Amino acid sequence: MSYTSDTVQIVYQNGVATITLNRPKQLNAFNEEMHHALAAVIDEVAANDKARAIIITGAGKGFCAGQDLGNRDPRKQVYDLGQTITEFYNPLIKRIKNLGKPTVAVVNGVAAGAGIGIALACDIVLCSETTKFAMAFGKIGLVPDSGLTWQLVQLVGLARAKALVLTNATLSAEQALDYGLVWKVYESSRLMSEANKLATNLAYGPKLGMSLTIKALNQATTNSLEQQLELEATYQREAGYSDDYKEGVTAFLEKRPAVFFKESNGGKESQS
Numbered sequence: 001m002s003y004t005s006d007t008v009q010i011v012y013q014n015g016v017a018t019i020t021l022n023r024p025k026q027l028n029a030f031n032e033e034m035h036h037a038l039a040a041v042i043d044e045v046a047a048n049d050k051a052r053a054i055i056i057t058g059a060g061k062g063f064c065a066g067q068d069l070g071n072r073d074p075r076k077q078v079y080d081l082g083q084t085i086t087e088f089y090n091p092l093i094k095r096i097k098n099l100g101k102p103t104v105a106v107v108n109g110v111a112a113g114a115g116i117g118i119a120l121a122c123d124i125v126l127c128s129e130t131t132k133f134a135m136a137f138g139k140i141g142l143v144p145d146s147g148l149t150w151q152l153v154q155l156v157g158l159a160r161a162k163a164l165v166l167t168n169a170t171l172s173a174e175q176a177l178d179y180g181l182v183w184k185v186y187e188s189s190r191l192m193s194e195a196n197k198l199a200t201n202l203a204y205g206p207k208l209g210m211s212l213t214i215k216a217l218n219q220a221t222t223n224s225l226e227q228q229l230e231l232e233a234t235y236q237r238e239a240g241y242s243d244d245y246k247e248g249v250t251a252f253l254e255k256r257p258a259v260f261f262k263e264s265n266g267g268k269e270s271q272s
Helices: 032-047 081-097 114-121 148-156 158-166 173-179 191-203 207-220 225-240 243-253
Strands: 008-013 016-021 053-058 062-064 103-107 110-112 124-128 132-134 170-172 184-186 261-264 267-270
Touching (some): 016 191, 053 062, 148 158, 173 184, 207 225
16 A cells, blocks of 8 residues: 555455454544545555455444544634545545445444445445434535435435435434345344355455446446446456356356365465
8 A cells, every 4th residue: 555544454354355444433434544544445455356355344333424523613714625525535435336346335333424425335235233324414514425415316216315315314224224225234243244254255256247247237327228238248248258257157067166266375366
């Protein structure tokens, strides 16, 4: 990494890169240091072949409480929040969405404001039974950011999205599951073990096929059916020439599990 900081930690294991937001006393709310650190870590895992799947979670009792308002007192200084969004939050959401590797948000506690946007930018969202999703922007006179105005409409529909943000709703884990914001809810004691199991399974899957699948699904939200059909043909052509496809079909014909990611020289080696 070109930027190091204790505000973000990273661990590699079994093809999984676990990124932990590490400002637990502030419920992992963002300051400028953490923004720089997280950007550097995401760029690192994007380029690192050891990272075939990514977990993003938070230290302590919270996932991410959004922006740290402790140094944003408008009585002392006027801030250009548009610049903050353009310089930090927008690039962060794009980094996560464009990783090209499966991402799992493990929401281990409160997610508020931009913290929800970060979770929803991931491909799969898991949370604990005690998790709360707080739509808090309206309480301080702001507009939802970090992609939330787009993500919420896509996931829950326009009418429900308006109601959630205009009433500054706080969703329980079960409500978030019912609304389609999360994939599964676990007991707090099981959350990380289940997340690691899921991420490891993703890491051992077909690298290229999953990357192309993520890209195709992301583009489906804005493509027409005709455009999507053409995209599927393009991506399927690319996947069909891959070693992963050869291994998958060979394993099927030989009636054995496919091996896309295997041990080699004491380490892990990709088939693709």
